[in-house]
Amino acid sequence: MGDWEVSLNLGEKIPGKELLLLLEKIDKTGSLNRAVEEAGVSYRYGWGLLNRAEEALGKALVMRQAGGSAGGGTTLTPAGKKLLGHMQALQREVQGQLAALFTHEDEQPERHLVLASTMEPVVTGLLDVLEQAYLQETGITVRHIAAGSGQAMAMAKAGRVDLILTHAPELEEEFVAHGWGVGRIPVMGNDFVLVGPVADPAGTAKAQSAAAAFKSISQAKQIFISRGDQSGTHLAEQKIWRQAGINPAGCAWYTEARNTLGNYGMLQRAAELGGYTLVDRASFTTGYSEEKMAILFAKDPLLENIFCAIPVSRKKAAVNQDGAESFAAWLTSSTAVGIIFDFGRKEYGEPLFTPYKQ
Structure with missing residues (x-):
């Protein structure tokens, strides 16, 4: 394919390639000093790049911790992790498109699949681990694009992906x-x-059901933050409101925050406003570490959250259906089940996801 490269810049003064590399190094090392060293830039330049990006986006991307007995460090905020995930997904998609564009008809194309996945498996890091294991076992690369369930299906209908991983049953x-x-x-x-x-x-x-909990929020006119984006989380929330017999649209206490960065952004917004929101347990476990918010209600059949892989049909779009079906089947194999069962257990004391019982 040669030395082609597509550059992404945020505004006029924020080179996307350098920002992506710096965010990756911070996420890897937990230290800005080590991150700039590995990225090959000065501390002053790296810190200035982060400041410009935060100012342009209006969000904190890193969190600095002072030294002491536990030592200091720099880590990505939920917004920083989300930005990193989106930039990595965009990079993978562009690389895949360039590879397809410059592959000659007489050349053997790179063996890869493109997957549109809902946010949770991406931002927690689980999907990266699964894809790497599949690559090692089969030699096939799976590139993912992070998107809400509704967006993932739209990408599939546009022929941009070979399969989707979503959590929106209807x-x-x-x-x-x-x-x-x-x-x-x-x-x-x-x-x-x-x-x-x-x-x-x-x-x-104190509620006896999820619907009753939502009804109590409505009766107390307490702030509720909704994704409002037809994601799996938003659709689950809407189902609970219907069960409660309430249409919250237009109510002063009900806020749709469509431009937030997924469930991590929802948690941040709810904490800022002192409101309620619905997220999946993995997002709360990995994306919120302060003491203002807590899980207040769980364990209701309406709160079940199942992630399904769906290969896209070649009858509808020019996709690699066979490869997609193979990867989807592998996701239920003993290797994948073992990865899912153990993922997050060491860091959080319990797995972030549970393999589906066949």
Whole structure:
């Protein structure tokens, strides 16, 4: 393919390639000093680059911890991790498109698949581990694009991806029924949880069901932050409101935050406003470490959260259906099940996802 390269810049003064590398090194080392050293830039330049990016985006990307007995360091905030994930996904997609563009008809194309995945497996890092294991076992590269479930299906319909990994049962069933997907393959699950202020002014922790907890928020007119983006999380939230017999749209206490960075952004926004929100347990475990918010209600059948792999049908789009079906089947293999079962256990004391029981 030669030495072609596509550059992404944020504004006029923020080179995307350098920012991506710096964020990757901070995430890897937990130290700005080591990150700039490995990235080959000065400390002053690296710190200035981060400041310019934070100013342009209006969000904190890194969090510095002072030294002491535990030592200091620099880590990515939830917004920083989300930006890193999006930039990596964009880079993978561009590389894949360039490879397809410059592959001559008489050349053997690179063996790879493109997957559109809902945010949670991406931002937690699980998908990277699964893809690496699949590469080692088969020699096939899987590149993923992070997107909400609705967005992932739109990408599939546009022929941009070979398969999707989503958690929106109703949308998935419709997607398959209309011939876009060859079938739903349950891979893993966790649960949605209602998160809110520790003081719980709406008294949701005393509720007997998820619908009752939502109704108490409505009755108390407490702030509720919604994804509002047709993601799997948003669709699960809407289902609970319907079960409660409430249409919150237009209510002063109900806020749709479509431009937040997924569930991590929802948690940050809810903490800022002292409100409630619905996220999956893995997002709360990995994306929130302060003491203002807590899980207030869980363990209801409505809060079940199953992630399904769906290969895209070649009858609808020019995709690698065979390769997609092979990877989807591998996600339920003993190797993948073992990875999912152990992922997060050492760091958080329990796995972030549970393999689906076949």
